[in-house]
Amino acid sequence: MNSFHRRGVLSGLAVGAGGLLGGTALAADLEPSRGPGWGGTNPGPRNPAREAENPDMINPPATDHGTLPNLRFSFEDSHIRQESGGWTRQITERELGVSKSIAGVNMRLNAGGIRELHWHKEAEWAFMLYGNARITAIDPQGRNFVDDVGVGDLWYFPSGIPHSIQGLGPDGCEFLLVFDSGGFDEDSTFLLSDWFKHTPTEVLAKNFGLPASLFGHTPDPSSLYIFKAPVPGPLGPDRLLGAEPVPQSFKHRMLAQEPIRTKSGTVRITDSSHFPASKTIAAALVEVEPGGMRELHWHPNADEWQYYIEGKARMGVFATSGQARTFDYQPGDVGYVPFAMGHYIENTGTTTLRFLEMFKSSYYADLSLNQWLALTPPDLLQAHLRLDPEVMGALRKEKVPVVPA
Numbered sequence: 001m002n003s004f005h006r007r008g009v010l011s012g013l014a015v016g017a018g019g020l021l022g023g024t025a026l027a028a029d030l031e032p033s034r035g036p037g038w039g040g041t042n043p044g045p046r047n048p049a050r051e052a053e054n055p056d057m058i059n060p061p062a063t064d065h066g067t068l069p070n071l072r073f074s075f076e077d078s079h080i081r082q083e084s085g086g087w088t089r090q091i092t093e094r095e096l097g098v099s100k101s102i103a104g105v106n107m108r109l110n111a112g113g114i115r116e117l118h119w120h121k122e123a124e125w126a127f128m129l130y131g132n133a134r135i136t137a138i139d140p141q142g143r144n145f146v147d148d149v150g151v152g153d154l155w156y157f158p159s160g161i162p163h164s165i166q167g168l169g170p171d172g173c174e175f176l177l178v179f180d181s182g183g184f185d186e187d188s189t190f191l192l193s194d195w196f197k198h199t200p201t202e203v204l205a206k207n208f209g210l211p212a213s214l215f216g217h218t219p220d221p222s223s224l225y226i227f228k229a230p231v232p233g234p235l236g237p238d239r240l241l242g243a244e245p246v247p248q249s250f251k252h253r254m255l256a257q258e259p260i261r262t263k264s265g266t267v268r269i270t271d272s273s274h275f276p277a278s279k280t281i282a283a284a285l286v287e288v289e290p291g292g293m294r295e296l297h298w299h300p301n302a303d304e305w306q307y308y309i310e311g312k313a314r315m316g317v318f319a320t321s322g323q324a325r326t327f328d329y330q331p332g333d334v335g336y337v338p339f340a341m342g343h344y345i346e347n348t349g350t351t352t353l354r355f356l357e358m359f360k361s362s363y364y365a366d367l368s369l370n371q372w373l374a375l376t377p378p379d380l381l382q383a384h385l386r387l388d389p390e391v392m393g394a395l396r397k398e399k400v401p402v403v404p405a
């Protein structure tokens, strides 16, 4: 990219950010200077692609203060494990140190590609991003579950429940997995083929009541994990295997839920009150139109783990002791808000911003700054903030998750 082109691209970004910040960020190049007398130029070395992704790191709002941990990690910075049936990558506490309560995996299964039958200690929640898959599981009571999932569908497999995922036609699938522990490792799950391989054939023979000569032919586990297979047939015959289905479906159609709508966006909330199987992960799917903002709020029950699906965002996070920091997000980024910290998320792009918020909790809960102030005795509030009467009159007793209302 020549210098003229680069200046054009970057100044376009800076103008966009400046507009939304009310003029605190400057146009021109992305030099680390928020105005005359502040910061300076950056003689280099420079990485223009990274600079363009971080306008609010390079020129933070003047209200940012103190030190907060890193609250962003991109799946594009994660190692990809490639196998014959697809690929996988993960963001855990090893990549994003603050993320102790949740880890995430982004996985692609080609048509027919199978994520091997397995289980793990952590519960698994998933959001389908692209295509279709067939998922299977059984529960401890010997009831089974087989269903197909498409874009916007969720699944939830409780801790220790064995399951599989297989890409369907025409082009398999891509999905986000969320685990209720930051220490999860997608490379450390209990694999069916592994167990067969590491159990004496005589023991397998005794277990299944058959001659030992019938065992010992299990493929090397390194050839499974995510492996190539034919696209399965219709769902019906696969379902007939179960004598009895699980009482609470492990699937939920999140996108089919009627959202909370405001003038500037939508919010769909899915927790165990909508999706009873999902006991340890609560979620919200948020859409914010250009110029809109997920309002100032916080959560009284858990850390927030975010996944950015499309659009561009800026999140400001407020901690105790006057600490505040601003982060920029792109599609494929994971964002994080430590327990109880205040935050807002602005759409800084020209298209719809779409992201997921996940919580290690059976229920979703948030507190709205606006609603809190509206429901506080006015004299008490005024003793603190001395707000203009116009501000006092505009406070809303009803929660509006995406503003402008």
Ligand code: MN
Pocket (backbone or CB within 6 Å): 118, 119, 120, 124, 163
């Ligand atoms: Mn799993």
Ligand code: MN
Pocket (backbone or CB within 6 Å): 297, 298, 299, 304, 337, 343, 357, 366
């Ligand atoms: Mn939030």
